Amino acid sequence: MSVEPVSTPENDRDHWRKTTRLMFGHLAVWFVFGYVIHMFVIPLNKITIPVLNFPLGFYMAAQGSLIVFVVMLFVFAWQQDKIDRDHGVAEDE
Amino acid sequence: MATQASGSSDFIKNLGKIYGFYTGGFFLFVIALALLEQVGVPNRILGYLFVFFTIAVYAIIGIMSRTAQVSEYYVAGRSVPAFYNGMATGADWMSAASFVGMAGTLFLLGYDGLAWVLGWTGGYVLVAILIGPYLRKFGAYTVPDFMSFRYGGNFARMLGVIVLVCCSFTYVTAQIYGTGLIASRFLGMQFEIAVFAGLFGILVCSLLGGMRAVTWTQVAQYIVLIVAYLTPIVILSYQKFGIPIPQLTYGNAIMDITAREQQMLQTGLATAAALKPHIQPFTSYTPLNFFAIIFCMMIGTASLPHILMRYFTTPSVRQARLSVGWSLLFIFLLYFSAPAYAAFSKLEVYTEIIGRDLTAIRPWLFNWGELGLIQICGKNATNIDAVLAACKAVAGHPGVVRLQDFVINTDVIVLSTPEIAGLPYVISGLVAAGGLAAALSTADGLLLAIANALSHDVYYKMLDPNAPTARRLIVARVLLLVVAVFAAYLASTKPADILAMVGWAFSLAMAGNFPALTMGVWWKRTTSAGAIAGIIAGFGLCLFYLLVTRYFPGYGVAYFGMTSNLNPVTGAPLVDIAKAMTMPNAMEVWPTLAHPLANKVGWFNLNNIAAGLLGMPLGFLVIIVVSLLTKAPSAEMQSLIDEIRKPRGRTVLQEKT
Numbered sequence: 229m230s231v232e233p234v235s236t237p238e239n240d241r242d243h244w245r246k247t248t249r250l251m252f253g254h255l256a257v258w259f260v261f262g263y264v265i266h267m268f269v270i271p272l273n274k275i276t277i278p279v280l281n282f283p284l285g286f287y288m289a290a291q292g293s294l295i296v297f298v299v300m301l302f303v304f305a306w307q308q309d310k311i312d313r314d315h316g317v318a319e320d321e
Numbered sequence: 322m323a324t325q326a327s328g329s330s331d332f333i334k335n336l337g338k339i340y341g342f343y344t345g346g347f348f349l350f351v352i353a354l355a356l357l358e359q360v361g362v363p364n365r366i367l368g369y370l371f372v373f374f375t376i377a378v379y380a381i382i383g384i385m386s387r388t389a390q391v392s393e394y395y396v397a398g399r400s401v402p403a404f405y406n407g408m409a410t411g412a413d414w415m416s417a418a419s420f421v422g423m424a425g426t427l428f429l430l431g432y433d434g435l436a437w438v439l440g441w442t443g444g445y446v447l448v449a450i451l452i453g454p455y456l457r458k459f460g461a462y463t464v465p466d467f468m469s470f471r472y473g474g475n476f477a478r479m480l481g482v483i484v485l486v487c488c489s490f491t492y493v494t495a496q497i498y499g500t501g502l503i504a505s506r507f508l509g510m511q512f513e514i515a516v517f518a519g520l521f522g523i524l525v526c527s528l529l530g531g532m533r534a535v536t537w538t539q540v541a542q543y544i545v546l547i548v549a550y551l552t553p554i555v556i557l558s559y560q561k562f563g564i565p566i567p568q569l570t571y572g573n574a575i576m577d578i579t580a581r582e583q584q585m586l587q588t589g590l591a592t593a594a595a596l597k598p599h600i601q602p603f604t605s606y607t608p609l610n611f612f613a614i615i616f617c618m619m620i621g622t623a624s625l626p627h628i629l630m631r632y633f634t635t636p637s638v639r640q641a642r643l644s645v646g647w648s649l650l651f652i653f654l655l656y657f658s659a660p661a662y663a664a665f666s667k668l669e670v671y672t673e674i675i676g677r678d679l680t681a682i683r684p685w686l687f688n689w690g691e692l693g694l695i696q697i698c699g700k701n702a703t704n705i706d707a708v709l710a711a712c713k714a715v716a717g718h719p720g721v722v723r724l725q726d727f728v729i730n731t732d733v734i735v736l737s738t739p740e741i742a743g744l745p746y747v748i749s750g751l752v753a754a755g756g757l758a759a760a761l762s763t764a765d766g767l768l769l770a771i772a773n774a775l776s777h778d779v780y781y782k783m784l785d786p787n788a789p790t791a792r793r794l795i796v797a798r799v800l801l802l803v804v805a806v807f808a809a810y811l812a813s814t815k816p817a818d819i820l821a822m823v824g825w826a827f828s829l830a831m832a833g834n835f836p837a838l839t840m841g842v843w844w845k846r847t848t849s850a851g852a853i854a855g856i857i858a859g860f861g862l863c864l865f866y867l868l869v870t871r872y873f874p875g876y877g878v879a880y881f882g883m884t885s886n887l888n889p890v891t892g893a894p895l896v897d898i899a900k901a902m903t904m905p906n907a908m909e910v911w912p913t914l915a916h917p918l919a920n921k922v923g924w925f926n927l928n929n930i931a932a933g934l935l936g937m938p939l940g941f942l943v944i945i946v947v948s949l950l951t952k953a954p955s956a957e958m959q960s961l962i963d964e965i966r967k968p969r970g971r972t973v974l975q976e977k978t
Contacts, residue, residue, distance in 0.1 A: 244966055248843075251450050258446045262439060262619065263612055269432070269602045282572035286600045289435035290660045291568065294442050298653050301449050301646035308454075309639055317967040319637045 235316075243315040250311065254304050261293040333400055340405075343378075344544050350374060355747040364746045368507045371750040372757060375545055379538045379761070380525035386537050387529035391790055394531030394797060395462040395773060396633045401536050403640040407647025409539035410631045412546060412762035414441075414622075414652055416492075417499025418823070420546060420759035423656070425731025427663035431599040433606045434663070438656050440618025442649060447623035449645035453632040455842045457641040459965050460972025461633060463770075464626040464834065465778045470974060471841040471958075473849035475783050480856050482774045484833030485626045487864075488826040489767045490808065495823045496764035497523070497805075497812040500757060506692070506736075507753040513813045519761070520809040527765045528798055531773075535765045536634060542758035543651060549755020550655050550735075557665055557742040567661035574664040575599060581671045590676050591724035599667060606928070607889040613931035621827025621933060624834035627770035638968035666734045669741050675724050679709055682722065685740040694730035697722060768808070772801035821914070824930045825867050832863035832936025840944050842966070845959050851948030859940020863932045870929040874918035875908035883922040895921045 265272075265288055272285030282290075312318035332339070354367055392398055401409065419441070427434035461467045465481030500519025505512045526538040558567035561574075578599045585591040597604040603611060622628060631648075635641040673683055682697075682705065689695040690702030698718070700711035712718045712726065735756075739748040776797035781788055788796070811819065836855050840847040869877040877883035878898055885894035901907060901917045912919050920929060927934060953959075964973050 240963060240967070247966070251843075254446065254450050258443060262443045262446075262615060266439070266612075266615075267608075273600055273602075276576075277572065280569055280572040281576045283575070283600050285602070286432055286435075286575065287572070289432065289439055291657050293439060294653050294657055297443055297446055298646065298650050300446060301649055302643075304446075304449055305639075305642040305646055308642060312639075312968050317969045319639055319968050 239315055240317075243311065243317055246311045246315075247308065250304070250307055254300060257296070257300060261288075261296045265293065330400075333402065336402065336405060340540060340544065343541060344548075347545065347548065351747065351751055354750065355745060358745055358747050364750075365509060367746060367750050368509075368753065371754045372504065372508060375754045375758065376522045376525070376761075379522065379541060382538045382541055383526040383534040384529060386534035388531065388533050389791075389794065391793060393533045394794055395777060396630075397531075397533040397536045399634055400636055401634040403635060403644035404647050405540050406536070406631060406635050406640075406644040407649075407651050408543040409536045410628065410644070410648035411651035411655075412539040412543035412758065413631055413766035414628060414648070414763070415546065415655055415759050416496055416763040417503070417756060417760035418495070419655065419659075420550065420756045421499070421503070421732050421735050424659045424662035424666070425729075425734040427660050428667055428729075428734045429597075429731060430605045431597055432602045433604060433611060435660070436606065436611050436614040437618065438659065440615040441622065442652060442656055443615070444619035444622025445645050445649040445652070447619060448628065448632070449642055451839050452623055452842070453629060453645055454638045454641045454968070455965050456629060456838075457632050457635060458638045458968060458972060460974040462777050463773050464629055464838075465774055466782075466974065467841065468837060468852075469778070469782065471847075471849075471962075472837070472852045477849065477853055477856075478778055478782060480853065480860075481834075482778050484829065484856070484860055485774045486771055488625060488830040488833070489627060489771050490804075491819050491822045492826045493764055493767035493771065493804075494808045494811050494816070494819050496760050496767065497809050498815070498820060499760035500764065501812060502732075503753055503756045503760065507750070512815070516809055516813040519757075519764075520805060522757070522761050523764045523768065524802065524805055526761065527769055528801060531797065532630075532634060532769060535769055539762045539765065542762040545758040546755040546762070547651070547654055549751045549758070551658060552751060553738045553742060553744060553748055554658055554661055554665070556744060556748075557738060558661070560742060561665070567665070568657055571661040571664040574661075574668045578664065578668050578671060581668070585671065585675060585724060588676070589719075589723075590721070595725040599664070603889055605889060607887065607926060609926060610889070610928045610931060613927060613934045617828050617831055617931045617933040620831040620835050620937060624830035624838065625826065626774070626830070626834070627766040630770060630773075631766070662735055662738060666738065666741065670727070670729070671724075674727060675722055677722055679712055679720055679722065680705065682708060685737060688740070689730075689733050689737060694733050696728040698726045768801060768805055771804050772797060775800045775804070817914075825932070828863050828867065828931065828933030828936065829860065831933035832940055833860035835937055836940035836944050840941070840948075842962070844948075845962050846948055846953055847944060848948045848951045848954055850951045851944045851946075854947045855940045855942075855944030858943040859936040861936075862939050863936030866923070866932040866935055867929050870923050870932075871920055872911050874912075874916065874920075874922045875902065876910075877922050878902060878918065879908070881924075883924060884926075886921055886923055886928065887926050898922070 269285035272288065273283040275284040277284055277287060309318060354370060358367055388394055423437065426437060456467055459467055464485060465478045468481035469475060469478035497516060497519055500522065501512050501516035504510055504515035504518055510518065527535050554567045555565045558570045559565040562570040564570050582596060582598050586593060586596060606614065632641045632644060635644050686695055686702055687704050693701050695702045697708045698711035698715050700707060702708050736752060739752060776793065780796050781793050833856055836859055837852045841852065869881060885896045885898050887894055896917050904917065906916065909916060914920065923929060961973055964970060
């Protein structure tokens with residue numbers, strides 16, 4: 229990758245707009261799996277995960293949300309890097 | 322900055338090989354000790370060998386990583402690859418409390434304990450998205466560096482230092498206390514001596530090489546702690562269910578626990594008051610407090626200086642981001658196993674202890690009873706006779722252990738699992754080495770954060786900006802030593818108050834740092850006056866709430882409209898305020914926890930552990946209002962913020978090295 233840095237104000241503004249949009253998108257997912265889903269723990273606990281026998285509400289707080297957070301961070305790192313590259317503001321390898 | 326000693330770049334290239342050998346060597350060491358145990362070497366000796374050898378390895382790494390370069394000392398030369406920085410952050414983050422106490426909390430609280438699991442993981446999302454990579458691009462050595470640069474100089478820097486010291490010092494004291502506790506329990510040393518032995522273990526990792534040495538010992542410590550945490554539970558899962566993946570099999574244990582809970586209630590082995598069903602939510606925290614704790618722990622994570630500064634050490638912004646992902650993955654490995662520990666232990670207690678005839682109690686219990694960590698019928702369960710005598714004294718006791726007769730200290734859950742599973746002592750020694758690694762690594766990270774703020778921010782930036790490199794490094798080391806010895810001295814006095822205050826660190830960091838850090842990056846219009854006012858207001862309110870609810874509860878009720886917190890199950894007040902206020906000690910200040918009002922009053926029924934929930938929104942509000950009322954930052958500052966937002970290019974702050 230050798231994109232010439234094109235540091236025009238429009239390019240910078242576009243880069244930051246996309247970065248901000250990505251930020252809000254991920255914060256929304258974080259909020260859903262950090263809070264919203266656990267507000268429904270009582271109905272979710274009525275569902276049992278087959279074979280493993282976890283009540284679903286308990287499982288989401290003990291493992292489900294955590295897995296989402298981990299995956300999310302790697303996806304975020306990849307997406308943000310792509311935005312940086314597309315706008316020529318990524319670091320050289 | 323770009324030039325490093327060539328020896329260190331060789332080291333970076335060979336990291337995989339070095340730590341691969343190290344991990345293999347560690348396994349061989351454990352196997353060797355297991356063989357020694359088989360030929361009859363006593364447990365005490367095995368315990369000493371474990372502790373001595375692991376600390377010796379950390380010491381060797383610490384001494385080999387010594388440095389005379391400022392950038393190596395403060396940010397490990399910004400050369401730590403994402404993967405290894407992730408491991409180091411994992412060890413930095415997971416403390417003695419996570420290693421030893423977390424599973425116990427889940428054992429006691431059931432579902433409600435998961436607030437801590439969620440809170441101590443989800444914050445990394447915020448680190449990656451909002452703060453970490455931007456601070457890396459900025460090029461700071463410490464968090465107060467950023468405050469000073471962005472918010473007009475040394476006053477903001479001083480506020481940053483105050484917040485940092487407030488949230489790190491109680492925390493480091495608790496870690497040193499943890500090292501003392503583990504060393505004394507497994508080696509039979511006197512506690513006060515064990516604390517100073519722990520201090521030695523901490524200093525060999527950090528004193529000579531600063532951040533560089535701490536980084537490479539933390540990687541080594543992570544490997545020990547995760548192996549130690551997973552081994553017993555993997556074996557136990559294999560024994561019980563034939564599958565060595567406890568994180569999948571404990572669902573069955575939970576199902577059995579739930580069935581057994583019903584059975585215990587029906588057969589009179591448990592009263593409804595003593596039993597908190599394991600999967601039932603909101604039995605220990607009200608929904609508000611459950612979510613408030615998650616929120617405060619998450620935002621606190623993203624504001625704690627000893628965590629943020631780990632992301633200053635990566636070679637690039639891209640690696641900083643990726644490294645947050647690795648950090649959380651490595652932390653996740655421990656936190657998603659903790660509920661399995663809790664479930665297996667609980668099933669063991671509910672089926673093998675509760676309902677048993679007093680004479681048939683399993684003997685592993687008495688080891689912990691002797692240490693005062695397990696009580697039956699209100700007395701330490703030191704041996705069978707003591708238990709029989711204690712229960713005889715209880716009126717109408719049926720002669721079998723009932724749930725309400727049984728009290729267990731949360732630390733026992735992880736430490737006793739090897740014995741419950743009937744494993745040889747070598748596994749217990751391994752767990753002790755893991756707990757020690759967790760406590761040492763966190764203590765080192767915190768100590769470095771405090772000492773760096775004092776040496777870099779206070780001494781170099783504020784007192785003597787012309788100090789030559791050699792003197793700066795000497796001052797840094799002397800301050801590290803002083804802070805460490807002071808914290809160890811304090812820990813050796815077993816300060817109950819300080820240990821209880823550790824949870825405060827998250828709220829204090831959250832209220833003091835989070836608004837100013839995020840707004841500094843994400844809102845160019847944030848002015849120095851706005852940020853300074855916001856830090857003072859947010860941090861001030863949080864500190865006020867913590868101190869009043871804990872130390873001046875009578876004044877909180879009389880003058881600040883505080884009311885009793887409520888019982889999460891019944892909704893009744895925890896304490897009859899009107900009656901308590903007529904007692905002679907109602908207005909006592911600095912009372913002990915036994916005081917009827919201490920920690921039991923507040924606003925909106927909010928636990929004081931989540932005080933940041935009040936301080937942080939106020940901080941944001943004040944920053945926005947005051948910023949809009951003051952003149953916008955200069956065009957020069959605004960273009961520097963643009964630079965922070967773009968990974969490409971030089972760091973904004975250029976330090977003399």
